[in-house]
Amino acid sequence: MPMTAIILAAGEGTRMKSRHPKVMHKLLDRPLVSWVTRAARNAGADRIIVVVGNGAEEVRAHLASEKDVECVEQTERLGTGHATRVAIEAAHVSEGPVVILNGDLPLIESETIRAFADTVSSGEHACAILTMTPPDPFGYGRVELAADGTVARIIEQKDCTPEQSETLLECNAGCYAFDGALLTAHVGEIGCENAQHEYYLPDMVEILRGHGHSTTITHCPDYVEGLGVNSRVQLAELTALAQAKINEGLMASGVTMLDPKTVWVGPDVAVGRDTELLPMTMLWGATSVGEGCTVGPNTRLTNTTVGNNVLLEEVVGVDVTIDDDATCGPRAYLRGGAHVLESAHIGTHVELKNTVVGKGSKVPHLSYIGDCEMGAGVNIGGGSITCNYDGVHKSRTTIGDGAFIGSDTMMVAPVSIGAGAITGASSCITKDVPADALAVERSEQFMKEGYASKRLERLRKEA
Structure with a gap:
């Protein structure tokens, strides 16, 4: 009935x-x-x-x-x-x-x-x-x-x-x-x-x-x-009971926790065996983590799919996919449908949004990559940014296989950088770059010898 x-x-x-x-x-x-x-x-x-x-x-x-x-x-x-x-x-x-x-x-x-x-x-x-x-x-x-x-x-x-x-x-x-x-x-x-x-x-x-x-x-x-909840004290008490029950079930299935009291896992989360959840890790929503991973410390994943043998250290991930053997962090922020493919590396202080990072590609540090399709074997130099928003529209950047993006490169979307291409450090790329090409955009360096000591002498006299 x-x-x-x-x-x-x-x-x-x-x-x-x-x-x-x-x-x-x-x-x-x-x-x-x-x-x-x-x-x-x-x-x-x-x-x-x-x-x-x-x-x-x-x-x-x-x-x-x-x-x-x-x-x-x-x-x-x-x-x-x-x-x-x-x-x-x-x-x-x-x-x-x-x-x-x-x-x-x-x-x-x-x-x-x-x-x-x-x-x-x-x-x-x-x-x-x-x-x-x-x-x-x-x-x-x-x-x-x-x-x-x-x-x-x-x-x-x-x-x-x-x-x-x-x-x-x-x-x-x-x-x-x-x-x-x-x-x-x-x-x-x-x-x-x-x-x-x-x-x-x-x-x-x-x-x-x-x-x-x-x-x-x-x-x-x-x-x-x-047991019901009638106060915030009772809410905390029942939260601890739910946390303990879920964590005990995960550990019984082959998951390691250094300190179960500092790991919080939602009821619909799946975690594979031989994965270690380190302190201050939170797994929410429809998150699934594969086998042999290390997650944490200080990591929060929401509706995130993680493959096998993945290292996530101090990572916030929301609605993203991270494939086998990838590494992320410390202090990385992945969101908005980002997809990190097999063996890719996302490093320190990197933010990804609505971006595919190709197999074996690297975004090691201090970069924002948004609305980007990145091929395999790409290296993104530190301080690089895809300039994807003009105040009204979002536009995409495409980076081909094996491209080398020099440090502090600004890629003003929409723009395409071909396979194997190189951009010089501190370049602002506003035009498409053909495959296997070098693109450098910077003003000529100006030098005036002896200026520093003369400037200091002048300032002392004025003081």
Whole structure:
């Protein structure tokens, strides 16, 4: 049966002390809400509906890139039961298992969500509550089970007796799975006769039991899956948990880390065996790193593809590809679709943008190469620049195989430098250079012998 995931992300999160919605604060490389949509997606959810409210425009704008996500706005924040009803009515949810998740629950696993949904898929149970047993259960609602294993009731912390606080260790994680048809039929029965005058989703447990339907639990195998974020302290704590789990998995697969606590890797990153990640390395987005690489220290890669046996030292790479046996850094910045081909070298204080660096080519130091197509075996002298922007248009530079670009060469695009050509140091190349040619552009050197001492003598007299 089709599975629907409804993610509640309308709250303000006042304890975050932020102008941004709570669910937009990042854990590792992505906002909290995207950890939950990712888990729901990997669990096989046919529909993912996010209920937005506070900061709705910011959340919608972020989720626009997730094409399988629908946003429904809760214009009045009247509780979790009200948010669920808004989602059901707006998105016309009527059948199949419906899983209600919180948008600040980043560590929940897709396998847990799938098992959660399966609990109500057979029709035996109308509702399942996600539970956990944290080391310190204080503050969580406790789940009391009946003799037959079904849920008898949920007791909030403030209502627990001392005995219940000690004996009832199964805690409510605040997520629910429902039979979609029964949820749709009865969600309107949730009342607001409470101190906050809000509609609370946990009331559905008693409502469904009152209609003769069974309710049960799905227990989290790891309690951290049920931990939410309500403050920046908790955000840091959960970030550390996610970091440790991802890094332990990578090390188990053959990745070396000198200090795992100083390496941060996003959940969609792939790293090959015998690669070493040095301190202060961050790998974000859809980054993949091959085998036998050394990455870091002080390196950040986002949506970057790295081949095998690559050395990246103090590199920032965003949306780039680096092929086998290449070396980059220290202190190199690669962006905008740059592609470093096999065995090429990008050196110190070099920036590449929308550029192909050919096989075995070198850009050793102090250069900006943008909007350039570079052949194999090219050497770029220090301080060289492709002048690719005239204030309105971007233009390209083409450099043929084996060309030698002298230090401090300005290549004013659009311009082409042929294979094997040489440019003299400190030249400003504004015209195409044929293959195997020498291009030198500089004014004649002027000298006046004895000038320096005479100048110094004159300045002393004037003083």
